[in-house]
Amino acid sequence: MLIGVPKEIKDNEFRVGLTPASVAELTHHGHSVLAEKSAGLGSGLSDGEYVAAGATLVDAPQEIFARAEMIVKVKEPLVAERKRLRRGQILYTYLHLAPDLAQTKDLLASGATCIAYETVTSPHGGLPLLTPMSEVAGRLAPQVGAHALEKAQGGRGVLLGGVPGVPAAEVVILGGGVAGTHAATIALGMGANVTVVDKSNEALQRLAAQLGAGVRTVYATRAAIAELVARADLVIGAVLAPGAAAPKLVTRAMLSTMKPGAVIVDIAIDQGGCCETSKPTTHSNPTYVVDGVVHYCVANMPGAVARTSTFALNNATLPFALALADKGWKQALKDDVHLRAGLNAHDGKLTCKPVAEAHGLVYTPAESVLG
């Protein structure tokens, strides 16, 4: 199969769909790869590394979209990219179609076979191609939170780990799933006092077993959250109600009970945020202050550590990319019900039920397009 890797064009997006190591795996399987010049530079991957891995470099994305049988990307295609997609071509990338009617319509109009990372499932539960980015965002959250707590950043001037004789900061993590667990691991490592709140007893039990006595676990009630948020130096929002908007666990009224200069890092902002006062920010202007509380609400946190994120993403996406290339999309999806769950659109048909429901469009089960 001829596989294309265009350079990402979304603002401040430095990740890339395939690393040179992934290219080498694909070429080892007998496939060919076209990589756009400088596609990997933002992740510290040179054109020379791609050539050494067996890729052919091309100057313009137009050539990649015109020739490749499968396009491997990171972010959803922007309008210019959507216009280049065509019937019979596979698009393998994050799509997030439910909140994006314009993209949904364009992908249907293109006729392309669109496989969304975020809806591929796993036999062990969860969403394996979303997990690595939640791991990255979770591990990044205490780091950006610690920075925001510095006086010069508008924070209350508290060191996360304290020092001998001075108590460590209080970190409260809302949601003990993938992002929350990784946030707790790093916050504990930085020496903070860490409390994780979740409405799932299973999640709390798993956290306690995994992180030991160092982490406090609290069942999520309104009263418990109100009390913990008022005492927190750093609140990390990491809840997820799959497919739905994040529940607003921190209300506007709670902000007035918080310490001046306390910080909220709302990882769940990509699902609308779990604080009433959260609104999306960017890496170039990541924070703002409401009622004296610093809010960090960057919706693409992994972009800050593009190199780590690119490798983490490739670890998860490569096995499926190989299956699609080796078997062709139809056989690969027939053989693997979890990869099949990733099919969002094919030949003008919408094959992801939640997306169809979100937009009031006709749903066609993936099975019926597989023949």
Ligand SMILES: NC(=O)c1ccc[n+]([C@@H]2O[C@H](COP(=O)([O-])OP(=O)(O)OC[C@H]3O[C@@H](n4cnc5c(N)ncnc54)[C@H](O)[C@@H]3O)[C@@H](O)[C@H]2O)c1
């Ligand atoms: N901002 C970013 O750059 C970025 C990057 C990656 C992931 N995310 C987001 O981070 C969020 C968390 O992702 P995840 O993979 O850790 O999800 P997850 O499903 O692994 O964990 C979510 C946890 O939230 C808990 N939860 C749900 N509703 C709750 C409630 N009302 N009260 C208390 N707990 C509740 C669940 O029980 C679960 O344990 C998602 O919104 C995800 O999209 C954001």
